[in-house]
Amino acid sequence: xxxxxxxxxxxxxxxxxxxxxxxxxxxxxxxxxxxxxxxxxxxxxxxxxxxxxxxxxxxxxxxxxxxxxxxxxxxxxxxxxxxxxxxxxxxxxxxxxxxxxxxxxxxxxxxxxxxxxxxxxxxxxxxxxxxxxxxxxxxxxxxxxxxxxxxxxxxxxxxxxxxxxxxxxxxxxxxxxxxxxxxxxxxxxxxxxxxxxxxxxxxxxxxxxxxxxxxxxxxxxxxxxxxxxxxxxxxxxxxxxxxxxxxxxxxxxxxxxxxxxxxxxxxxxxxxxxxxxxxxxxxxxxxxxxxxxxxxxxxxxxxxxxxxxxxxxxxxxxxxxxxxxxxxxxx
Numbered sequence: 001x002x003x004x005x006x007x008x009x010x011x012x013x014x015x016x017x018x019x020x021x022x023x024x025x026x027x028x029x030x031x032x033x034x035x036x037x038x039x040x041x042x043x044x045x046x047x048x049x050x051x052x053x054x055x056x057x058x059x060x061x062x063x064x065x066x067x068x069x070x071x072x073x074x075x076x077x078x079x080x081x082x083x084x085x086x087x088x089x090x091x092x093x094x095x096x097x098x099x100x101x102x103x104x105x106x107x108x109x110x111x112x113x114x115x116x117x118x119x120x121x122x123x124x125x126x127x128x129x130x131x132x133x134x135x136x137x138x139x140x141x142x143x144x145x146x147x148x149x150x151x152x153x154x155x156x157x158x159x160x161x162x163x164x165x166x167x168x169x170x171x172x173x174x175x176x177x178x179x180x181x182x183x184x185x186x187x188x189x190x191x192x193x194x195x196x197x198x199x200x201x202x203x204x205x206x207x208x209x210x211x212x213x214x215x216x217x218x219x220x221x222x223x224x225x226x227x228x229x230x231x232x233x234x235x236x237x238x239x240x241x242x243x244x245x246x247x248x249x250x251x252x253x254x255x256x257x258x259x260x261x262x263x264x265x266x267x268x269x270x271x272x273x274x275x276x277x278x279x280x281x282x283x284x285x286x287x288x289x290x291x292x293x294x295x296x297x298x299x300x301x302x303x304x305x306x307x308x309x310x311x312x313x314x315x316x317x318x319x320x321x322x323x324x325x326x327x328x329x330x331x
Contacts, residue, residue, distance in 0.1 A: 027186040029109045030205075032102055034195045035288060046103045049296065053096045056300030060085040060092075062317070063303045070316035076159045077143070080136045081307050083163045087132060088299035091125035094118060095196040095295050102195070112186075115197040116178055122196065122295075123174035124167075127224060129299065130271075131166035133264060134228030135159070136306075140257075141235040145242045173224050180216060184208040194288055196295070199275060201287065217275060225275075229268045236261060263298060263305050270294040 035045060067073045067082040095118070102108045110118070142154050177199065184206040194201045199217070203210045239257060270293035273286070307313050 027112060027188075027190045029111045029190065030115050030197065031191045032098075032108050032110060032195055032197075033191055033193050034099065034102055034108065042103050046100060049096060049100060049103075052296050052300050053092060053100070056092045056296070056303075057089060059300070059303035060088045063307050063313070064089075066313060066316045070319070072312055073316055074156075076154045076156060077136075077139055078312075079156060079159050080132060080139055080163070084129065084132050084136065084306070085303055087125055087129045088302050090121070091129055091295065091299045094121045094125055099195040110197065115202075116182060119181065119197045119199065119202065120174050120178040122198070123177060124170050126271075126294070127170035127173050128166050130225060130228050130267070131169060132163060133267070134231050135162045135166065137232040137235045137260070137264075140260075141239055144239050169224065173220070176220070177213075177216065180213050184210065184213070193285075194291070196291070198287065198291060221275065225268075225271060229264075232264055260306065263301060267294050267298045270298075 035041075063085040064082055067078045067085075098110070098118070139154050139159070143150050146153065181199075181202055184203075185208045186202075186205060187207055189205065192198075192201045192205060199213075203213055236257060243257070270290040274290040274294070
């Protein structure tokens with residue numbers, strides 16, 4: 001089974017190829033070693049990740065359908081939640097299906113350009129996810145701390161522009177890092193100790209000088225990735241201060257904020273541990289474990305944490321299910 005099908009679609013954004021290292025030839029494909037080489041562990045791994053992938057798709061697609069169909073959910077907050085679900089579907093699908101295919105297949109190779117394309121789209125969905133979560137925190141800040149101006153500050157048009165900006169920033173960020181990976185040379189060993197084409201394993205495998213790539217991760221990556229983290233932290237500090245002044249509704253507000261902060265901390269903590277360390281100190285096992293947190297667990301959990309605990313979403317879900325049962329009985 002070939003990951004990503006035809007590689008002709010994989011080179012739309014990637015025009016240049018790798019350079020030759022001295023006394024070496026270009027690598028044309030990588031071998032993704034995944035988590036375990038023990039045959040006895042493969043069925044269990046396959047089942048676990050298949051269930052997580054299924055749960056993630058079910059929750060996110062359900063959120064997209066509910067918010068699109070229910071008139072009560074046509075608000076800026078739910079517009080952002082639907083945008084997050086769309087991103088999470090892509091984020092899950094860019095890595096997990098290939099990992100499942102490699103677990104049950106004897107072939108664990110991925111062509112060079114498909115590997116680079118996977119890295120590009122992984123970055124696009126991942127960074128967009130981070131940025132939309134920060135916009136959601138800003139939305140909650142305006143709703144709680146400045147409710148009288150909420151409809152003018154956070155309307156559908158403003159949210160649409162913010163989401164579009166998230167996609168533009170993530171695409172430019174991903175093109176920059178993908179192009180810098182393409183300038184590196186890869187020869188000799190082609191085994192990636194990971195389940196997808198991630199940044200650090202590719203840098204570690206390169207025989208070129210990766211100092212520019214690492215510097216860019218720390219400086220440009222810090223602005224794009226850690227900037228939203230600081231924004232989220234500051235907005236939630238203001239939210240907590242505002243909630244403390246309320247005479248009622250504190251428990252509900254703190255419960256919601258606590259759930260959101262838990263997911264944000266989990267997401268950002270795993271990303272910082274995986275990327276903002278020097279390549280020399282990178283551990284393939286640690287990187288794969290942290291990658292599961294931000295590529296599988298977080299996008300799988302987002303719809304259940306952010307949305308399905310919400311009263312309006314529950315009512316929309318039961319309303320949709322009730323209509324379906326009614327039509328089935330009528331027919």
